Amino acid sequence: MRRSVLNSLRAHLGRLVAACLxxxxxxxxxxxxLTVRSSASHGVDExxxxxxxxxxxxxxxxxxxxxxxxLAAIRALPQTEVAIGATTAxxxxxxxxxxxxxxxxxxxxxxxxxxxxxxxxxxxxxRSASEIAIPAGTAxxxxxxxxxxxxxxSTNETKNQLYPVTVVGIIDDTNxxxxxxxxxxxxxxxxxxxxxxxxxxxxxxxxxxxxxxLTSAISAKLSAGQQVFTGAxxxxxxxxxxxxxxxxxxxxxxMFALISLFVACLVIANTFTILxxxxxxxxxxxxxVGASRRQVFRSVLSEAGIVGAVASAIGVAFGLxxxxxxxxxxxxxxxxxxxxxxxxxxxSLVVPFLLGxxxxxxxxxxxxxRATRVAPLAxxxxxTSPVAxxxxxxxxxxxxxxxxxxxxxxxxRGATAVQVLVGVAGGVLSFAGVLMIGSLLVxxxxxxxxxxxxxxxxxxxxxxxxxxxxxxxxxxxxxSALLIGVTLISLTCVGIGSVEKTFDYAMDDEFPxxxxxxxxxxxxxxxxxxxxxxxxxxxxxxxxxxxxxxGSFELYTTGIDPAGAKSVARGIEIGQLKPGVALLDRQTxxxxxxxxxxxxxxxxxxxxxxxxxxxxxxxxxxxxxxxDLQKLAPAAPVTxxxxxxxxxxxxxxxxxxxxxxxxxxxxxxxxxxxxxxSFYTKVFDVLLAVGVSLLGVSVLIALVGVxxxxxxxxxxxxxxxxxxxxLGLTRRQLRGMLAIESLLMALVAAGLGVGLGLVYGWAGxxxxxxxxxxxxxxxxxxxxxxxxxxxxxxxxxxxxxxxxRRAAKVAPAGALATE
Numbered sequence: 001m002r003r004s005v006l007n008s009l010r011a012h013l014g015r016l017v018a019a020c021l022x023x024x025x026x027x028x029x030x031x032x033x034l035t036v037r038s039s040a041s042h043g044v045d046e047x048x049x050x051x052x053x054x055x056x057x058x059x060x061x062x063x064x065x066x067x068x069x070x071l072a073a074i075r076a077l078p079q080t081e082v083a084i085g086a087t088t089a090x091x092x093x094x095x096x097x098x099x100x101x102x103x104x105x106x107x108x109x110x111x112x113x114x115x116x117x118x119x120x121x122x123x124x125x126x127r128s129a130s131e132i133a134i135p136a137g138t139a140x141x142x143x144x145x146x147x148x149x150x151x152x153x154s155t156n157e158t159k160n161q162l163y164p165v166t167v168v169g170i171i172d173d174t175n176x177x178x179x180x181x182x183x184x185x186x187x188x189x190x191x192x193x194x195x196x197x198x199x200x201x202x203x204x205x206x207x208x209x210x211x212x213x214l215t216s217a218i219s220a221k222l223s224a225g226q227q228v229f230t231g232a233x234x235x236x237x238x239x240x241x242x243x244x245x246x247x248x249x250x251x252x253x254x255m256f257a258l259i260s261l262f263v264a265c266l267v268i269a270n271t272f273t274i275l276x277x278x279x280x281x282x283x284x285x286x287x288x289v290g291a292s293r294r295q296v297f298r299s300v301l302s303e304a305g306i307v308g309a310v311a312s313a314i315g316v317a318f319g320l321x322x323x324x325x326x327x328x329x330x331x332x333x334x335x336x337x338x339x340x341x342x343x344x345x346x347x348s349l350v351v352p353f354l355l356g357x358x359x360x361x362x363x364x365x366x367x368x369x370r371a372t373r374v375a376p377l378a379x380x381x382x383x384t385s386p387v388a389x390x391x392x393x394x395x396x397x398x399x400x401x402x403x404x405x406x407x408x409x410x411x412x413r414g415a416t417a418v419q420v421l422v423g424v425a426g427g428v429l430s431f432a433g434v435l436m437i438g439s440l441l442v443x444x445x446x447x448x449x450x451x452x453x454x455x456x457x458x459x460x461x462x463x464x465x466x467x468x469x470x471x472x473x474x475x476x477x478x479x480s481a482l483l484i485g486v487t488l489i490s491l492t493c494v495g496i497g498s499v500e501k502t503f504d505y506a507m508d509d510e511f512p513x514x515x516x517x518x519x520x521x522x523x524x525x526x527x528x529x530x531x532x533x534x535x536x537x538x539x540x541x542x543x544x545x546x547x548x549x550x551g552s553f554e555l556y557t558t559g560i561d562p563a564g565a566k567s568v569a570r571g572i573e574i575g576q577l578k579p580g581v582a583l584l585d586r587q588t589x590x591x592x593x594x595x596x597x598x599x600x601x602x603x604x605x606x607x608x609x610x611x612x613x614x615x616x617x618x619x620x621x622x623x624x625x626x627x628d629l630q631k632l633a634p635a636a637p638v639t640x641x642x643x644x645x646x647x648x649x650x651x652x653x654x655x656x657x658x659x660x661x662x663x664x665x666x667x668x669x670x671x672x673x674x675x676x677x678s679f680y681t682k683v684f685d686v687l688l689a690v691g692v693s694l695l696g697v698s699v700l701i702a703l704v705g706v707x708x709x710x711x712x713x714x715x716x717x718x719x720x721x722x723x724x725x726x727l728g729l730t731r732r733q734l735r736g737m738l739a740i741e742s743l744l745m746a747l748v749a750a751g752l753g754v755g756l757g758l759v760y761g762w763a764g765x766x767x768x769x770x771x772x773x774x775x776x777x778x779x780x781x782x783x784x785x786x787x788x789x790x791x792x793x794x795x796x797x798x799x800x801x802x803x804x805r806r807a808a809k810v811a812p813a814g815a816l817a818t819e
Contacts, residue, residue, distance in 0.1 A: 023311035023356045024318055030352035031319020032326070035344045039327060042343035049235055053116050056205040057214045058234040064225025065197035073221040074203060079214045082204040084110040088181055089193035092153035095142050099663040101153060105179065106132070108186035114204050118183050122146060123169035129188035133169030135180035146170065154192055163192055283371055293372040300368035301361055308360025312353045319352060320344060400436030403429050415763040418770030427760050431487070434756065438476030438483075443469040445748045453740050460733045463724070464740035475745060482749035483756075486792050489692055490757020490785055491764070497779035498765035500684040504677070505777045508570040511673030512618040515658055518545070518640035518669045527662050531641055534657045536649035539568050544629060544636040545620070549603045550592060557582075557602065558620040559629025559636060568644035573616035583616035583623040604632040643672075651678025714738070714807040725812040735804035739797055746796025750789040757785070 052058070059066065059074070066085065074083045087108040092101040109125060110117060118125065121136050123146045134144060144150075144167055154161040165184070173180035190196060205214040211230035218228045229237065283296055324342045407430025414423020434441070446468045453461030468475060517531065524530075531540050541564035548557045562577045577583055582600055584592070592613075594600060600613040602622075609632050611624065629636060645654055651674040659670050714721070721734060729737075762778045769776050 020307060020311035020314070023308060023360055024315040026359070027312045027315025027352045027356035028318035028322060030355055031316045031344075031348060032322045034348035034351060035320060035323035035342070036326065038345045038348045039323065039340050039343045042341075042345070051116055052202070052231050052235055052238075054114055054204055055116070055202045055231040055234075056209075056211040057203040057218055057228055057230055059201035059203070059218060059222065059226060059228045060234075061197070061200070062225050062227055064223045066199075066201055066226065067197055070222065070226070071198065071201055074201060074218055077214075077217050077221070079205055079209045079217045080203055081206040082112055082114050084112050084115055084202050085198035086110070086200050086202060087186065087189055087196055088199050089189050089196050091192055093150050096144070099660050100666075100668065102659075104138070105181040106152075106189055106192070107181040107183050108189040109183050110186070110202075115202050119172040121170045121172040123167075125169055126184050126188075127168075129163075129185060129191065130165055131168045132165040132182055132184045133171050134167055134182040135171045135173035137173050137180060138182070139167075139170050152192055163188075297368050297372045300371055301364055304361050304364035304368075305357065308357040309353075311360070312356030315356055316349055316353050397437050397440055400433045403433030403436060405433075407431070407433055411759075411763050415766035415770075418767055420764075420767045423763055423767035427763070431756065431760075434752075435476075435480050435483075438480050439472040441752075442476045442479045442745075442748055443472045445752065446475070446744050449747050449751075450744055453744070458733075459729070460737035461740055464737045465744065467737070468741045468744045479745050479749045482746060482792065482796070483753050486750050486753025486788060487756045487760070489788055490754045491760045492692060492757075493688065493781050493784050493788070494757055494761025494779065495764050496684055496688045497781045497784075498761060498777060499769060500681070501777040501779040502765065502769050502775075503680055503684075505775060507673050507677050509774075510618055511677070512569045512571045512574060512616075513642045513672055514568070514645040514674040514677070515643040515655065515670060515672035516620075516640065517643060517658060518543075518671075519665050519667060520639070521665050521667060523638055523640075524662065524664050527638075527665075528641060530661050531643060531658065534654065534661060536646050536654040537643055537658075538646055539644040541565060541568050541642045542638045543640050543642060544626065544633075545639040546604065546629070546633045546636045548622070548632060550601060553592065555588065555602070555622045556620060557622040557624055557629065559624050559626045559633075560642065561626045565623075565642065568642045569619075571618070573614075573618075576614045576616065577623060577625060579625045579627050580611055581625070582611040582613055582628075583619055584613050585617050585619065585621055586615060588621045589613065589615050602632060607632050640669075645674050647681070649678065651675040654678075711803045711806065714803050718810060721807055722810060722812045731808040734808050735800075738804040738807060739800045742796045742800035743793060746793045746799075747789075749796075750792035753792075754785050754789055 059070070068085075071083060071085050074080055088105050089108075090103045091106050092103055094101045107118075118133065120133065123133065126133055132150065138144070146167055146169065148167040150165050150167065152163045152165060154163065169183075171180065171183060184192075203214065203218065205211060211232070215228045215230050222228060283291075286296060287293075320342070323344075327340050327342055407426045407428070410422050410426025411430060412426070414420065414426055446465065450461075450465035450468065454465055455461075528540050528542055531537060541560060544559045546557055546559075548555050560577075562579075565574055565577055573583065582602070584594070584600075589595070592600070594613045596614055598613050600611050602609050602611065602624075609628060611628060616623070643658070645651065655670060655672075655675045659668065662668060725731075725734065758780060765778060766776050
């Protein structure tokens with residue numbers, strides 16, 4: 001029997017490669033997920049842990065500032081060996097090439113060898129108040145070699161003093177998350193930023209004192225607004241706050257891995273069904289010469305085990321390669337995490353391998369049992385597969401409809417009551433119900449879609465439709481594999497599109513104008529032209545601002561042309577602006593005690609103007625049409641601009657360019673949500689690209705299943721196809737018949753998957769965003785969904801190529817003779 005298994009594997013190696021591909025992809029993503037997580041965990045000692053090496057306790061403020069008295073009290077404890085205070089100030093400087101200053105962090109040096117401190121990459125640490133060391137990333141970005149000069153601006157409000165400093169060192173910021181701090185001696189930091197408190201206190205215990213004993217003694221010296229942690233506890237807190245994205249990423253990859261493995265099980269089951277059908281006579285002969293049902297069953301599972309072991313091993317290697325490439329790209333493109341070396345613990349290697357092996361063996365159980373149920377002589381005849389009309393099939397259909405009903409109710413409940421877990425449960429149950437009634441639903445849809453081939457496809461078209469519905473269970477199983485992939489891709493596209501649309505709606509409500517530029521200084525005549533030349537700025541509209549009176553209140557009032565305002569502002573509220581109407585923000589309406597439609601009287605000097613007040617948030621306190629403002633202040637100067645930016649630009653870069661524009665103006669205010677909108681747009685784009693790419697793997701696996709099912713169909717209909725050829729069907733018509741059959745299954749899977757994706761995507765958006773915004777917006781990316789359907793259909797046609805070629809090569813007389 002062992003020799004028989006090996007011979008069978010060699011004989012059917014080509015078809016087993018398809019099954020191996022399914023397992024390789026599923027196991028690969030599982031390995032990727034676990035390896036990324038283990039690499040991140042293993043890298044803690046080299047990143048966050050290194051920053052607190054030797055620290056036994058950390059004190060952090062939760063509102064109550066940490067001052068010298070707390071540090072002195074901790075130093076006086078008998079359990080304390082060393083205690084230092086970490087201080088960071090944010091100072092202004094004007095970088096090379098900039099026309100206005102910007103803030104950057106500067107940390108105070110502690111000079112305590114027992115506790116961690118900055119490591120110098122080049123040069124040395126500062127020794128006087130005129131020296132500073134900057135992070136390597138900042139030095140590269142700002143082109144500041146050792147010896148460069150900077151001018152710091154004091155944050156002391158009583159005087160605006162300048163402090164020139166020299167860059168004497170470059171700090172190694174490899175282990176830093178986000179923007180690393182420059183360093184200077186403590187006396188200089190306190191001089192530049194008087195009144196700065198400690199960010200945290202770092203304490204090392206005396207020999208023989210445990211961290212727990214030290215933190216217990218320290219807690220008695222702290223006020224209610226201060227917390228103390230052991231060094232290990234604080235590192236764990238930092239890890240959770242910083243690496244949450246890595247954990248989420250691992251979970252996302254893990255979800256896709258499970259999806260890929262599930263779809264792979266469907267493909268493997270079909271693959272072994274084909275192999276058993278091909279070896280029907282071989283198994284019958286084995287039974288005739290004395291092989292028992294148990295031996296046949298074991299032989300099939302042995303083949304599955306060998307295939308699963310080999311494919312899983314390849315999948316683990318593939319996953320490790322993906323993890324290595326991903327970590328390298330994270331460093332190469334600066335994704336905001338420190339360099340993490342690849343590390344795979346035993347769990348990362350063993351668990352995916354076992355998942356792949358177990359999934360393969362489990363998927364082969366049903367075909368193996370089917371092989372043992374056929375009597376030796378009966379196995380010499382073609383197998384007839386069960387259909388949905390059997391008693392077992394009716395029970396399955398009934399249970400499927402019940403799941404759809406229950407899942408639909410839970411899905412509706414989750415969407416309306418904003419309960420994510422309930423909605424997820426409803427989606428899973430309803431989709432499971434759809435899969436269970438597939439043997440009834442899929443053939444019915446194929447008959448609907450097959451109307452055109454029936455009428456215009458001639459004999460090949462009519463035969464293709466008949467063949468597609470001949471074995472409902474197998475057709476449903478094959479279509480289900482593709483249905484899963486298309487549904488998940490559609491769900492992802494609709495869900496992300498709806499969340500993005502909802503976010504844009506909320507952003508339009510909070511920041512209806514991309515950027516608002518303002519100043520109290522006189523603007524040059526070409527200021528608007530300078531802003532218009534900035535790459536990414538599409539439109540600019542000038543505004544005028546004056547101080548008007550309303551009763552006892554003074555109101556900063558902005559005047560703008562209504563047509564120009566509508567061209568740069570989003571939302572429906574700006575549409576209310578016209579002569580005789582004033583837009584007021586919520587706070588101003590409340591301060592004046594007004595409701596929408598109330599009369600508001602504005603005065604300037606001896607002139608007055610009565611307008612209708614309407615609430616509109618996101619703008620200046622009061623916004624009038626330019627014609628109304630001119631009635632009160634005809635000489636009001638241009639004080640700023642409203643800017644509209646391109647939706648696909650780098651918002652942060654545009655904001656920086658605007659902040660550094662109009663150099664003749666010293667103080668230029670720039671407000672708006674462009675940077676935030678741009679950041680989240682990129683996040684949504686990345687999520688969509690990653691989601692579609694990873695879920696495309698399940699579609700690829702499903703297409704292997706479509707090809708396998710067509711191969712089985714060709715095998716079972718060898719005699720029928722030969723008879724058709726003998727009656728005059730050409731090879732081209734035979735290939736077209738199989739192509740139509742494959743296309744019908746792909747179109748049904750694509751159409752049903754897109755429809756389910758819309759329902760699940762909208763319901764998921766409602767459940768996820770219902771409590772986070774006042775109006776959930778639903779998106780239906782028609783172009784993207786049509787593309788998904790067309791790609792699935794084209795892929796279905798592609799899956800039919802090899803089975804069609806195999807069928808066309810069989811000679812009619814030879815096929816009839818063998819049956």
